[in-house]
Amino acid sequence: DLKSVTFKGSETYLTDEDTPVLSPAAEDLAKRAMDYTPEKPLYVVAIGAITNVASALLLKPEIRDRIVLVWLGGNALHWPDNREFNMYQDVAAGRIVFGCGAALVQLPCAGVVSGFTVSEPEFKDYFLGKNELCDYLAHYAIEEGRRWAQAETWSRVIWDVTAVAWLLDGEFMDDTLLHSPIPQYDDTWTPSNTRHFMRYVYNIHRDVLLKDLVQKLTEK
Structure with a gap:
């Protein structure tokens, strides 16, 4: 029963960097993380605005040592700006x-x-006709791809898969340790040489990850 483990998230973004947005999701995360330890942390995968996780950290600051947060958010540090959808919705939470x-x-x-x-040809070749789930996903992706295509030879980014893929065994991406940068309210990053380290993914092995995705979705 997925409803029993699904919690409603925040209905608003943070108004500042000190006040959490109360929600069942944030409260559950704060409580759940307390059952973990620095030696056995809770892995938290986030693929949207980071409001719920930031609120949980404000509710229970001590969970910072009990979680590993994997977040699809913000643009690359070399990108001209940091105006990315998951980040600019709630910069306070990102900070x-x-x-x-x-x-x-x-x-x-x-x-x-x-x-x-x-x-589109890859969606058709790799997914259509394999099973009901693949048909649904492929038809939806093709419809949306065509809707936003700027050319007949379009391709569509499959964003959220990558956050989960980081947790899996496989040569799907390259990452490195660097000092945590500071997200600014003007949609930029401020680099740092003194803040704590974080892990930064800088490259996706597209073909390897796509092969694994196809295998997992099409297996009987």
């Missing part, structure tokens, strides 16, 4: 998670994950 000291894995959107694309 909290990048500054709190929790173990953080960032999968940047533009400049990194934006390279994980699938074209």
